[in-house]
Amino acid sequence: MSAADFLPRWSDDLEERYSDLIARVGDSVPCLEWPLHLPWIDAIQQLKRERGAVIMAHSYQSPEIFHGVADVTGDSLALAQAAARTDAELIVICGVHFMAETAKILAPDRTVLIPDLEAGCSLASSITAEDVRALRAQHPGAPVVTYVNTSAAVKAESDACCTSANAVQVVEAMGADKVIFLPDKFLGSHVASCTDVELVLWNGRCEVHERFTGQQVRHTRERFEARVVAHPECPPDVLQEADFVGSTTAMGAWLQKEQPHRVALITECSMADNLRARFPEIEFVKPCNLCPHMKRITLPNIHACLRELRHPVEVPAATAARARIALQRMLEVGRQDRA
Ligand code: 13P
Ligand code: SF4
Numbered sequence: 045m046s047a048a049d050f051l052p053r054w055s056d057d058l059e060e061r062y063s064d065l066i067a068r069v070g071d072s073v074p075c076l077e078w079p080l081h082l083p084w085i086d087a088i089q090q091l092k093r094e095r096g097a098v099i100m101a102h103s104y105q106s107p108e109i110f111h112g113v114a115d116v117t118g119d120s121l122a123l124a125q126a127a128a129r130t131d132a133e134l135i136v137i138c139g140v141h142f143m144a145e146t147a148k149i150l151a152p153d154r155t156v157l158i159p160d161l162e163a164g165c166s167l168a169s170s171i172t173a174e175d176v177r178a179l180r181a182q183h184p185g186a187p188v189v190t191y192v193n194t195s196a197a198v199k200a201e202s203d204a205c206c207t208s209a210n211a212v213q214v215v216e217a218m219g220a221d222k223v224i225f226l227p228d229k230f231l232g233s234h235v236a237s238c239t240d241v242e243l244v245l246w247n248g249r250c251e252v253h254e255r256f257t258g259q260q261v262r263h264t265r266e267r268f269e270a271r272v273v274a275h276p277e278c279p280p281d282v283l284q285e286a287d288f289v290g291s292t293t294a295m296g297a298w299l300q301k302e303q304p305h306r307v308a309l310i311t312e313c314s315m316a317d318n319l320r321a322r323f324p325e326i327e328f329v330k331p332c333n334l335c336p337h338m339k340r341i342t343l344p345n346i347h348a349c350l351r352e353l354r355h356p357v358e359v360p361a362a363t364a365a366r367a368r369i370a371l372q373r374m375l376e377v378g379r380q381d382r383a
Pocket of ligand 1: 103118119120121193207208209250277290291292293
């Protein structure tokens with residue numbers, strides 16, 4: 045059966061059966077859209093049970109996916125940790141390709157599927173394994189810390205990986221005066237401002253976060269009297285204006301602690317939609333940009349992915365073995381921090 049052949053049917057009991065979901069998600073999904081989403085959500089839930097699959101969704105997934113079908117949600121670190129410990133034989137990653145590769149490297153015996161193979165990332169495509177080898181030759185002895193937003197081949201050339209949630213800890217755990225930090229220049233300069241370790245940076249950028257400006261943030265703060273939370277992939281003048289800088293999961297933890305009346309999230313658009321369900325009393329101002337790669341994942345292609353077991357993500361064994369060492373080093377830093 046081709047993807048186009050399957051169309052789930054509306055049934056009158058769907059609204060009643062999913063009334064908790066509709067109430068929880070609130071205005072993040074306009075009420076007119078539920079008749080489109082609910083038949084897909086119901087069909088995916090059924091197929092997921094039949095397949096014994098687990099669906100992991102990044103914080104930037106649309107709310108009907110994040111709240112409607114995901115079993116595990118969170119930032120890149122949370123998804124990597126979940127993949128490393130899941131018992132499920134089948135993992136569907138609702139996120140971008142590097143996240144699915146990370147899951148496959150950490151869970152090599154499981155089948156890892158991504159609904160759209162073209163869901164890439166401007167950071168991951170900014171650097172190759174050859175670039176990393178050239179940087180090592182230019183800075184002999186300096187360890188390489190690589191953001192997870194990279195290909196498996198780049199991870200394989202690295203000493204350790206990090207995410208935006210643990211970059212400072214991983215850099216400091218290397219025990220070196222100088223570290224090559226790749227590939228996000230803005231995350232790198234933010235990390236450099238938090239540590240005495242000298243960082244060699246690469247000119248990679250997130251195409252979503254690089255478009256925010258300090259002026260836009262000042263305007264948002266003054267016009268809406270909002271607290272400002274920004275992702276560390278934003279340019280330095282944006283981060284200087286922010287009340288808090290952190291990963292997508294850390295943003296939720298900050299809101300929980302601070303309970304601001306009104307907040308502007310300077311990050312991908314779906315973040316505010318997804319957090320609004322958790323914090324209905326907070327008013328969200330949305331000066332946000334969409335990630336075109338994250339938005340390639342849809343309810344119909346998640347269903348096709350489960351139905352036809354497409355698209356399995358594979359990483360060559362030798363690359364995976366080396367990349368796993370770098371990823372495990374990152375997970376180990378997290379375990380030591382919690383100990
Ligand atoms: P985190 O989920 O680690 O905050 O990263 C954001 C991001 O851009 C992932 O693509
Ligand atoms: Fe990559 Fe930026 Fe999209 Fe994240 S938001 S997947 S870093 S392009």
